[in-house]
Amino acid sequence: MSKLLIDVGSTYFKVCQQSGISQYFRDFKKDIYDDLVTKCGNIFSQYHKEDVFICSSANGGLSTLIIGLTNSFSLKFAKNIAFNSGINIIDTILYSKIEETKAPLELVDVVIVVGGIDSISNVFDEKLLNYLQKVQYSNIVYVGTHQDAKFLVDNIPAIKILGNIITGKLHVNETELKEFLTNLYQADIVGKEDIKHLYELTSNQIYSTPYIVNRSLPLIDANFEVVNPFIVVDIGGATTDIHYSRDLVRDNILTESEYDRLVFKKLGVYKSRETLVFAAKNNEFVYELLSYLNVTENILEEESEKALRILMQLSIFLVLYKVSRLNPMYVTLHLELLKTVVLTGGITKVLSYEEVETIIVFFYKKVMNLHAIPTIVMDYEYAIWTLGMRNNEARS
Amino acid sequence: MKKVVTGVVGNDIHVVANRLIDISLQARGFEVFNLGVNTSLEEFIDAVVETDADILLISSLNGEAEGWCRDLQFLRSEYSLRDVVFVIGGNLAVGEAKQSDIVPKYQSYGFDLVFHQVDLNTGLDTLEAYMKERA
Numbered sequence: 001m002s003k004l005l006i007d008v009g010s011t012y013f014k015v016c017q018q019s020g021i022s023q024y025f026r027d028f029k030k031d032i033y034d035d036l037v038t039k040c041g042n043i044f045s046q047y048h049k050e051d052v053f054i055c056s057s058a059n060g061g062l063s064t065l066i067i068g069l070t071n072s073f074s075l076k077f078a079k080n081i082a083f084n085s086g087i088n089i090i091d092t093i094l095y096s097k098i099e100e101t102k103a104p105l106e107l108v109d110v111v112i113v114v115g116g117i118d119s120i121s122n123v124f125d126e127k128l129l130n131y132l133q134k135v136q137y138s139n140i141v142y143v144g145t146h147q148d149a150k151f152l153v154d155n156i157p158a159i160k161i162l163g164n165i166i167t168g169k170l171h172v173n174e175t176e177l178k179e180f181l182t183n184l185y186q187a188d189i190v191g192k193e194d195i196k197h198l199y200e201l202t203s204n205q206i207y208s209t210p211y212i213v214n215r216s217l218p219l220i221d222a223n224f225e226v227v228n229p230f231i232v233v234d235i236g237g238a239t240t241d242i243h244y245s246r247d248l249v250r251d252n253i254l255t256e257s258e259y260d261r262l263v264f265k266k267l268g269v270y271k272s273r274e275t276l277v278f279a280a281k282n283n284e285f286v287y288e289l290l291s292y293l294n295v296t297e298n299i300l301e302e303e304s305e306k307a308l309r310i311l312m313q314l315s316i317f318l319v320l321y322k323v324s325r326l327n328p329m330y331v332t333l334h335l336e337l338l339k340t341v342v343l344t345g346g347i348t349k350v351l352s353y354e355e356v357e358t359i360i361v362f363f364y365k366k367v368m369n370l371h372a373i374p375t376i377v378m379d380y381e382y383a384i385w386t387l388g389m390r391n392n393e394a395r396s
Numbered sequence: 397m398k399k400v401v402t403g404v405v406g407n408d409i410h411v412v413a414n415r416l417i418d419i420s421l422q423a424r425g426f427e428v429f430n431l432g433v434n435t436s437l438e439e440f441i442d443a444v445v446e447t448d449a450d451i452l453l454i455s456s457l458n459g460e461a462e463g464w465c466r467d468l469q470f471l472r473s474e475y476s477l478r479d480v481v482f483v484i485g486g487n488l489a490v491g492e493a494k495q496s497d498i499v500p501k502y503q504s505y506g507f508d509l510v511f512h513q514v515d516l517n518t519g520l521d522t523l524e525a526y527m528k529e530r531a
Contacts, residue, residue, distance in 0.1 A: 070442035096475055120448040170429055170443055 004047045005389045008056040011237030016386045033197035052202040053389055056189050057209035062109035066092045069115030077165050077172045078114045083331050085181035098127050103134035111137045116145035118164050124148050129155050143177050210241045216388030224377050230340035235347040240319050248333040280314045312347050313359045320363050344379035399449040403431030406464040410457040441471045453483045459490035468506040485511030485519050
C-alpha cells in the first residue's frame with residue numbers, strides 16, 4: 001500500500017497521496033486533530049497507521065538569549081549552532097557588559113551560557129546569577145568551561161550542562177548543543193497538545209517541517225531546475241524559513257551538512273501578521289518598495305486579497321534583507337553568488353512568478369546594487385516537502 | 397605551563413613564519429593557541445580571554461601591523477587584561493624604518509615587547525627572560 005504524507009501548517013494542511021497533493025484551510029476554532037479528521041477522515045480510513053507520515057510547522061520556532069564571553073568565539077559559535085538548529089536569537093550578551101545590559105521583556109525559550117576553554121575556571125560569577133534573576137526563561141543550558149559547571153549547577157535551578165562548544169584548540173564542538181537545541185525545537189512542535197493527539201493517526205515519529213524540507217535539499221537539483229548555490233524560502237502562515245547552501249557563507253564554522261537553515265518565527269503572513277507588518281514598517285527600504293508596487297502604507301492595515309499579496313511580497317523582501325550584509329545580526333549570506341531562489345510553502349499558492357520576480361529585482365537593485373538576479377523556481381505543488389518526507393522515510 | 401595566543405595580524409598570509417613561531421614556542425614549553433593568518437586584533441584579544449592566556453604574541457611580515465594594532469589599548473581596557481604580556485614581532489613597517497622609531501610607537505599602542513626585524517630565537521629568548529623577571 002502507498003504512503004500518506006501530511007504537513008500540518010499554521011494555516012493549511014497539505015495532504016499527499018499517490019494521486020497528488022491537496023490542501024485544506026485550517027479551521028482555527030477546532031483543534032488540529034478534530035479539524036484534520038473532519039476534513040480528511042475518509043482519506044485516513046484508507047491507510048494503516050504505519051503508512052501515515054506527519055510533519056508540522058504550526059507555530060514552530062524557539063527563541064534564545066545567548067550569554068558569552070567574547071564575540072569571536074563563544075558568541076559566534078553559539079549563534080551559529082542556534083541558527084542552524086532552527087532557533088531565533090533574540091539577543092546576545094557579552095559577559096563583560098552583563099551588568100549594564102537590560103533583560104529581555106519577553107519569555108525566552110532557552111538561555112545559552114558559554115565561555116572559556118575547559119582548562120580555565122572562575123569565568124562566571126554572581127553577575128550571571130543576578131542577571132538571570134531578571135530573565136524569564138523556560139530552559140537554560142551551559143556549554144562553557146566544565147570547571148564552572150559545579151558553580152552553575154549549585155546556583156541555577158534546572159540548568160542543563162552539556163559539553164563545551166569551544167575545544168582546547170579554540171575550535172567549535174557543535175554536536176551536543178546542536179542535538180539539544182534540535183530536540184528542544186522538535187519537542188516544542190510535537191509536544192504541543194494538539195500535535196500529540198495526532199499520534200492517534202500515525203505510528204511514525206512526527207517531525208518538524210523545516211527539518212523535513214532541509215532533508216530534501218541534497219535531492220533538490222535532481223528534481224528541479226536548480227543550480228547551486230541556491231536558497232529555499234518557505235513562507236508560511238506563522239513562520240518563514242530559509243534554507244541555504246553552505247557555499248553562500250564564507251565563514252561558516254560548522255561542518256556536518258552542506259545545507260543550513262534559519263527559521264524566522266515572526267515573519268508569517270497569517271498568525272504573525274502583526275510582527276511582519278511591524279518589521280516592514282521599521283525597514284528603511286519598505287516605503288520605497290511600496291511605492292514601487294504602486295500601493296501606499298495603508299495597504300498594510302487592510303484585510304484584502306491585494307493586501308495579502310503585498311504582505312507576501314514584503315516577506316520575501318524582508319527575509320532576503322535579514323540574511324544580507326545589511327543585517328549582521330543574522331547569518332550573512334553572499335547573495336551576489338546566489339544562482340537560484342526556490343520558493344515553497346503557502347506563498348506559491350498566492351503569488352505569481354511575475355510578482356515574485358518584481359520583488360527580487362527590487363531587492364537586487366536596491367540592496368545588492370546588481371541588475372542581474374538569480375533564477376526563480378516556484379514549487380507550486382509542495383514537491384520539496386514531499387521529497388523531504390520520502391527521503392526521511394527511506395532513511396528511517 | 398605558560399599559555400600563548402599567537403597568529404598573523406591583518407591581511408597577511410605569511411603562514412610559514414606563523415608555523416615556525418608555533419613550533420618554536422612549543423619546543424620552549426609553552427602551550428600554544430595558534431589563530432593562524434589573517435587574524436583581526438579583536439580575535440586575538442578574544443582568544444586571550446577565552447583561554448586566559450599569559451602572553452599574546454602577534455606577528456606581521458607585510459608591515460601592515462601598524463594599521464591593525466592601534467586599538468590595542470582600547471581593547472585591553474574592555475577586558476581588564478593587566479597581567480597579560482603583549483608582544484609583537486616581524487617586519488613592523490612598510491619600507492625603511494628605524495628600530496628607534498618603531499619600538500616606542502608600538503609601545504605607545506600597548507605592547508610590552510616589540511621585535512622589529514629581530515630573528516625569532518633572539519626574540520623568544522628575550523620573551524622568556526622578561527617572563528622570568530616578572531615572576
